[in-house]
Amino acid sequence: MSIRDQISSYRRGEDERRRQTIGTVNRETIEGYLWSIPYLAAFVVFLLWPLVKGLYMSFHDWNPLFPSESTWIGLENYIQIVNDPFFWSALWNTIYFVALTVPTMVVLSLGLALGVNRNVAGKKVLRTIFFSPYVLTIAVVAIVWLELLSVDFGPINYYLGILLGISPQWLTSRLLAMPSLAVTTIWWLLGFNFIILLAGRQSIPERLYEAARLDGAGTWRAFRDITLPQMRNSILFVVIIQFILQFQVFGQPYIMTGGGPAQSTRTIVYYLYQSAFNQQAYGYAAAIGYILFAILVGISLINYFVIGGDADE
Template identity: 60%
Template sequence: MGITERIMGGENATNSKTVMGLRKETIEGVLWSLPYLAVFTVFLIWPALKGLYMSFHTYPNKFDLTETEWVGLQNYVELFRDPVFYNAMEGTLLFVAISVPALVILGLIMALGVNRDVAGKRTLRAIYFSPYVLTVAVVTLVWGQVYSQSYGLINYYLGFFIDNPPGWLTSPDLVMAALAFMTVWWLVGFNFVIFLAARQSIPERLYEAARLDGATGWRAFKDITLPQMRNSVVFVVMVQFILQFQVFAQPYVMTQGGPKDTSDTLVYYLYRSAFSQQQFGYGAAMGYVLVAILIIIAIVNFKVIGDSND
């Protein structure tokens, strides 16, 4: 006797289609989901609600978080008057603008390339995906060395061609691009795998039919590949927007927001506000603004590239 049957009362229950108006499958599904739902509630729903509560409060005694003071929207109002917030927003948007298109387009190109009948396909797959298994701490430490102006690998080789190679992490004009490039190297393997799986699931007969009709190359890509891969593209774009908007460790470890605050980001500022300045309410408000931005972006994404004409 299965767990559902035992809970629902044995043979009789098994044979009945509904219990208290609920289908057996529904009850079974809920039961199987319960462990995850419990973890989800404790570690996501509850903190999210607590964060919302915190964003409407201040903490007069920073060492006793049970003491709270209701301030309504004050944290949000202050946030929208805070030039550091706007600077961090600007930095985040720049990082997203560079990294997300590169992550999506490059991932797609790599997947389509490997999907062709090229030699060493399996090796390429492993190579492309391998950076993704590294932790952010490792990636930032390694690339900190690679980017070093005086001792870095890049400038060592550039030194053969130009006199004063740039400071990748010390130039206000280059720093965000450098962080984004490193991030693309690190994460593009994930997108590559998703896109490759999606491409391989497209039936070959579609391309054969297209060929018979004279459609090859760009036309086949535009009219078959992309539409067939739309769900994957939407998924990857959404995930990358969400992830890259939360960029934190790269500026935290490699630049501390510098030079000249040009690599400051929202989550790094959130972290400083909450844990360095001990302004938990302010940090929570910033977190909710970030959530609002991501929801808007998700809606726009669905409108622009989501399923619309099937």
């Protein structure tokens, strides 16, 4: 095509784009807005409006039957939370649970991802096995582990009794209850992290490792200088997601321990649930929810700046 023909074709394209413009807005932009309306409607109805309504409720002594009769109390709910020992106990329990689960899941899933990425027999079968627990609901997972950890009839205590002559009280001991919930959670969610990190590892060009081997780099040096920097975004995603999820843990203590023994497994979300539905303190529960929201935002920002660092530079 000659230069003249190219210029003519370009001008025809410009004229066509000009005809597809309505006022000062491109037709594609208008179509994009139209296609996004269903999502925006769902976002407003199911996320934005509950957020605003929850914030409004947190400043009231909320009456769920007659909302118009709710009493404005300002920051009283938040002041009460600061002075509430049960809230601080629930916060500590949640932090303890997060400390048990998140680092363990990240390290184990990274190890599994790097191991399966090697040329090992049955890689597809291993991927299926590692990921399969994640497809279960928390109710199923909790019931399965209730049976496994049963003191009198559970297989874990059965074999521990044969081998070591012990029968730990997994879910009724203050020392063992939270670690037991942590093990349940790790088993359940490890596969999700594994898949994300495996995808991150497989996106690294193999030529980088070949160049490192030519330079005499060993396995540890290649892991430190290539694998970790290249997988930083994947690791950051997994860490932030798991912090957010585990700070909102509810199903495991609700089904497996009921917050016990002696409230040692009562987490923030479980305490929020009790405040709202057991004590009918909906405004107080909404305030707890917003404090949890602030904590999650702060943790996400810390993780982003600490782990993310200058990833984009």
